[in-house]
Amino acid sequence: MESHTLYAIFGLIISLALLPNPTISTKCSFPAIFNFGASNADTGGYSALFGQIPPPNGETYFYTPSGRICDGRLIIDFIAEKFGLPYLSAFLDSVGSNLSHGANFATVASSIGPQDMPIALGGNSPISLDVQFAQFSDFYRRSQILRKQGGVFEKLLPKEDYFSQALYTFDIGQNDLTAGYKKNLTTEQIKAYVPDVMGQFSNIIKKIYGEGGRIFWVHNASPLGCLPYFLDRFLITAGQMDKYGCASPFNEAAQYLNLKLKEALAQLRKDLPEARITYVDIYSVKYTLITQAKKYGFEKPFIVCCGQGGKYNYHLKNYCGLNKTIGGKEIVISNTCKDLSVRVNWDGTHFTEAANKWVFNQIASGSFTDPPISLDMACQRN
Ligand SMILES: *[C@@H]1O[C@H](CO)[C@@H](O)[C@H](O)[C@H]1NC(C)=O
Ligand SMILES: *[C@@H]1O[C@H](CO)[C@@H](O)[C@H](O)[C@H]1NC(C)=O
Ligand SMILES: *[C@@H]1O[C@H](CO)[C@@H](O)[C@H](O)[C@H]1NC(C)=O
Numbered sequence: 001m002e003s004h005t006l007y008a009i010f011g012l013i014i015s016l017a018l019l020p021n022p023t024i025s026t027k028c029s030f031p032a033i034f035n036f037g038a039s040n041a042d043t044g045g046y047s048a049l050f051g052q053i054p055p056p057n058g059e060t061y062f063y064t065p066s067g068r069i070c071d072g073r074l075i076i077d078f079i080a081e082k083f084g085l086p087y088l089s090a091f092l093d094s095v096g097s098n099l100s101h102g103a104n105f106a107t108v109a110s111s112i113g114p115q116d117m118p119i120a121l122g123g124n125s126p127i128s129l130d131v132q133f134a135q136f137s138d139f140y141r142r143s144q145i146l147r148k149q150g151g152v153f154e155k156l157l158p159k160e161d162y163f164s165q166a167l168y169t170f171d172i173g174q175n176d177l178t179a180g181y182k183k184n185l186t187t188e189q190i191k192a193y194v195p196d197v198m199g200q201f202s203n204i205i206k207k208i209y210g211e212g213g214r215i216f217w218v219h220n221a222s223p224l225g226c227l228p229y230f231l232d233r234f235l236i237t238a239g240q241m242d243k244y245g246c247a248s249p250f251n252e253a254a255q256y257l258n259l260k261l262k263e264a265l266a267q268l269r270k271d272l273p274e275a276r277i278t279y280v281d282i283y284s285v286k287y288t289l290i291t292q293a294k295k296y297g298f299e300k301p302f303i304v305c306c307g308q309g310g311k312y313n314y315h316l317k318n319y320c321g322l323n324k325t326i327g328g329k330e331i332v333i334s335n336t337c338k339d340l341s342v343r344v345n346w347d348g349t350h351f352t353e354a355a356n357k358w359v360f361n362q363i364a365s366g367s368f369t370d371p372p373i374s375l376d377m378a379c380q381r382n
Contacts, residue, residue: 027376027377028083028167028215028376028377028378028379028380029083030083030085030165030166030167030215030379031085031101031158031159031161031162031165031166032085032101032102032158032162032163032165032166032167033076033079033080033083033085033088033101033102033166033167033168033169034102034103034104034105034136034163034166034167034168034169034213035076035088035102035103035104035105035106035168035169035170035171036105036106036129036132036133036136036168036169036170036171036172036204037076037104037105037106037110037169037170037171037172037219038106038107038108038109038110038111038125038171038172038174038175039069039106039107039108039109039110039349039350040074040075040171040174040219040222040350040351041074041075041076041104041106041169041171042067042068042069042074042090042104042106042107042108042110043066043067043068043074043076043077043087043088043089043090043104043106044066044067044068044089044090044092044093044097044104045067045090045091045092045093045104045105045106045107045108045127046067046107046108046109046125047065047067047090047093048067048090048092048093048094048095049092049107049125049127050119052065052067053065053067053068053069053108053321054321054322054323055321056071056306056320056321056334056335056336057069057070057071057306057320057321058070058071058072059071059072059336060072060340060352060353061073061353067090067093069108069320069346069347069349069350070346070350070351070352070353070356071305071306071336071340071346071352071353072352072353072356073087073353073356073357074356075171075219075356075359075360075363076088076104076106076169076171078356078357078360078364079167079169079217079360079364079375080102082364082375082376083167083376085101085102086098086101088102088103088104089103089104090103090104090105090106090107091103091104091105091135091136091139092107092127092135097156098155098156099139099143099156099157099158100155100156100157100158101158101162102158102162102166103136103139103158105127105132105133105135105136106132106171106172107125107127108125109123109124109125109175110124110125110127110128110129110132110172110175111124111125111128111129111172111173111175111176111178111179112128112129112172112173112176112197112198112200112201112204113128113129113130113176113196113197113200114126114128114130114131115128115175115179117179117182117183122182123179123182124175124178124179125175129172129200129201129204130200130204133204133207133208136208136211137207137211140163140211143157143158144157144160147159147160163211163212163213164212164213164214165214165215166213166215167215167217167378167379168208168213168215168216168217169216169217169218169219170216170217170218170219171219171282172201173197173201173220173221173257173261174221174222174224174254174257176193176194176197176257177190177194177221177224177250177253177254177257178224180193180253181230181233181234181250187249187250187252187253190253191252191253191256194253194256194257194260195260197257198257198260198261198263198264199264201261201264202264202267202268205268205272205275205277206268206271206272209272209274209275214274214275214276215275215276215378215379216275216276216277216278217278217280217375217378218261218265218277218278218279218280219280219282219363220254220257220258220261220262220279220280220281220282220283221254221257221258221261221282221283222254222282222283222286223246223250223251223254223283223286223287223290224250224251224253224254225242225246225247225248225249225250225251225252225254226244226245226246226247226251226286226287226290226291226301226302227345227348227349228302228303228304228307228312228313228314228345228348228349229314229316229348229349230247230250231246231247231302231311231312232310232311232312232314232315232316232348233316234247234250236249244290244291245302246287246290246291251287254283255283258281258283261279262279262370265277265279265370276378276379276380276381278369278370278371278373278378279369279370280363280368280369281363281368281369281370282359282363282368284368285359285362285363285368286351286359289301289344289355289358289359290302290344293344296358297342298342298343298344298354298355298358299339299342299343300343300344301344301345302345303337303343303345304320304345304346304347304348305336305337305340305343305345305346305347305352306320306321306334306335306336306337306346306347307319307320307334307347307348308334312348314348316348318334319334319347319348320334320346320347320348321334322334334347340352340353340354341354342354343355363375364376
């Protein structure tokens with residue numbers, strides 16, 4: 001072969017290598033995660049506001065209460081691990097927080113829309129999604145001013161570039177449904193306000209995009225009707241139970257919210273051309289785990305691990321970690337089950353670390369996302 005032909009071939013190979021190749025995509029490496037949400041993703045916000053979530057929360061992994069309602073790690077912790085990032089500090093926690101690789105704005109009982117029932121009366125968190133966004137926006141601006149001072153601030157706060165390169169994660173909306181049931185609204189009445197709630201959600205995504213956020217990973221609502229909290233707390237008639245033991249009206253409300261969420265995200269992909277938005281079907285993954293627990297190596301999916309009383313080892317007033325004084329003696333009401341690694345439900349509403357890890361593995365694979373891309377490809381164009 002003549003040498004100039006060889007050069008031509010080499011040249012072709014080199015230029016092919018330099019061209020963006022649509023069939024070879026590189027895995028994402030996010031420098032930071034900014035999370036918005038509620039108890040499924042709170043790593044200390046509620047504890048900072050209202051006092052520490054008590055033991056035995058944290059007993060499997062952190063060996064101390066860690067601001068999470070779980071015996072160990074949450075899905076957001078497994079996401080951070082996946083990208084080699086530290087666990088997210090809560091933005092609201094002024095003690096020991098390191099926000100250099102992201103911040104968590106979630107608090108227990110947060111909803112998308114602001115709620116009027118105070119948390120002390122069994123209502124929702126005052127830190128609804130609009131407040132979480134205000135905190136994020138303020139954090140962005142002030143962190144950059146402080147970083148310029150150098151020293152420790154440079155080591156505690158994110159670089160400006162991180163805000164456009166970060167993964168933005170969302171797990172919020174379930175409490176907008178719960179808030180309605182607490183007011184004794186019917187499932188039909190609750191469904192009627194879901195489109196408005198989704199409008200509020202879309203507005204926040206647009207605002208984050210306006211601040212430079214591009215990559216969004218959005219969890220949908222869980223099958224609420226399969227959770228002992230719902231099964232015990234709200235009135236259900238026999239005809240409303242499905243063949244697995246879940247209450248259909250609550251699941252119907254969650255599925256309706258998920259349908260509207262999916263539509264809202266489809267519209268956002270059109271409105272925000274540079275965004276990469278992934279819809280994550282947590283509902284299906286959790287429903288599969290609860291209804292086919294044995295098949296996946298789990299047991300007693302409806303029996304609460306840390307609780308006491310009733311059909312589900314659960315009672316709202318005897319919640320996980322509560323101590324009661326009986327006959328002058330303090331008694332820890334909520335002892336933990338011994339077989340945590342095969343149990344699904346931690347406290348009536350939240351999942352065990354083992355279940356969270358299982359759910360994480362399913363969603364990270366890309367089998368339950370729209371578009372069907374794995375978590376480490378979430379930065380690729382849809
Ligand atoms: C309940 O009692 C246990 C054991 O004495 C203690 O570790 C825990 O902090 C107490 N919880 C609360 C909420 O006071
Ligand atoms: C904050 O965390 C990052 C990443 O783990 C680390 O490099 C940095 O030194 C920490 N900052 C401080 C002040 O410890
Ligand atoms: C909802 O109904 C229950 C049972 O009838 C009642 O005890 C409760 O006060 C009602 N709650 C509200 C917010 O109206």
